[in-house]
Amino acid sequence: MSEENAKTEALALIEVSISDDKKQGFIKLGKQEEGSTVFTKEELLAALKAEQIESGIIDSAIEKLAQRPIFNIRIKVAEVIEPIDGQDGVVNLLVKKDADYKPEYSEDETVDYKNLDYFQMVKKGQVLCEITKETVGIDGKDLYGQVIPAHKGRKPQVPAGKNTSLTEDESKLIADCDGIIKFVNTINIDEMMHVRKNIDFSTGNINFPGDVTIDGDVSSGFSVKAGGNLIIKGVVEDAKIEAVGNVAIAKGIYGGNTGNVIVGKDLRCNYIENAILHVDGDITVDYIIDGKITCNGNIYLSGSKELIVGGEIQLLGELVARDIGNEREYPTIIRILGKKTIDQAEIDRLRIKEAETRQQLQETNEKEVQINGLLLAQEKKDMLSRNHNSPAMEQIGMLKKQIDRQVLLYKKEIEEIEKAIAYVEKKASISYYGSVSVKRKLYRGTRIYFGEMPFSFEYDCLEHCKIYWDNDDIVNGMM
DSSP: HHHHHHHHHHHHHHHHHEOOTEEEEEEEEEEOOOSSOOOOHHHHHHHHHTOOOOSSBBBOOOOHHSOOOOEEEEEBEEBBBBBBBOOOOOEESSSGGGGGGGOOOOOTTTTTOOOOSSSEEETTTEEEEEEEOOHHHHOOOOTOOOEEEOOEEEEOOOOOOOOOEEEESSEEEEEEEEEEEEEESSSEEEEOOOOEEBTOOOOOOOESSSSSSSSSSSTTEEEEEEEEEEEESSSEOOOOOESSEEEEEEEEETTTTTTTESSSOOOEEEESSSSSEEEEEOOOESSEEEEEEEEESEEEEOSSEEEEEEEEEESSEEEEEEEEEEEOOEEEEEEOOOOEEOOOOHHHHHHHHHHEEEEEEEHHHHHHHHHHHHHHHHHHHHHTTTOOTOOHHHHHHHHHHHHHHHHHHHHHHHHHHHHHHHHHHHHHHHEOOOOOEEEEETTTTEEEEEEEEEEOSSSSSSEEEEEEEETTTEEEEEE
């Protein structure tokens, strides 16, 4: 038998098949009727090539079959080279989002006024997050040598914001300046003014558009204005303080004669004595003595004393203290402010109607001026022609009377609208959402008002009480 015929006969005994999912290739060997049946590695590979299988061939399986044939059983000799998908990029944050960053509390859950980590601060060059880049993946191949593309990993969402930058290899996001982190969706760093001493004659007054940190005191007679947040690590003594954002004062505020504190958001300090304050957010403080305070949020007394004595406090929200007043019945005034509830939609409708009517009145007045001009010109013309009852004069006169009536109607309508607006405003009701909660004692001498309505009690003191507004009356409830 020729070599060519022998090769053809050998191929006839090799059955090549693939799995239903096209991912595996098999060889099933047939046996000759007479004599021993052997196959070479080349013959087995030629059989695979005849079926166009040229990728993913398992060499070890082919060699074993050539050395020791296994007959009438399908043997796996090829498999798809699966692609390896790329890894997604990852951002490992080294700073916290605003919603997750809170002031620290001591073990008894009171505020530690010495701890000034109220704002998340960073230094220039500080690493904000570490970035692992996405990988492209490794392509695979099917049994026929066709490429199976791998999926590329997704790019990491790097939260780069104001005053931040990537390193050259884009593996880190760093801070470009000292400042305070504002992190919602992106990391932004607000530049901060850092005064490492007292505010006094050596510094002068401070007026800065961003955040300000002062390592010492704010001395009497000086002022600090911050367009952002303000941290003072000492005491504020008879000084003027104004901040658009939050204010944290490590020690406290002593107002003296000219001190005045204006805070756009929350205030946190140890004590307030003889000071005038306006705070749009919440106040957290240990004790208040003779303070004149307006607060559009809540006031929480938290610390070793939790005491209010003297002064006058007015607020929209909740006031919580351990003691208010003292045994000597020192006058202390707490005033809960109300919110006016008014039919604003009706007021807006009436204002629009009033504006439209005033516009119509103005246009009619302009027409009246024109008619008066025509009337004057016609009178001169009639005098020259000695015609005192001309038809043109009568027509102009009738038109003037119509316009005069229209002017009166518009004026009356405006008057009625103004009365309607006054009526709606008069009908407005005032609701009081605030309250006064006392954990221990509310002493006589303390006067609590909801608007102008006073709360009165006959005992020397009330204990564990909550004073609030309900159904148009003041209620004394228990805590």
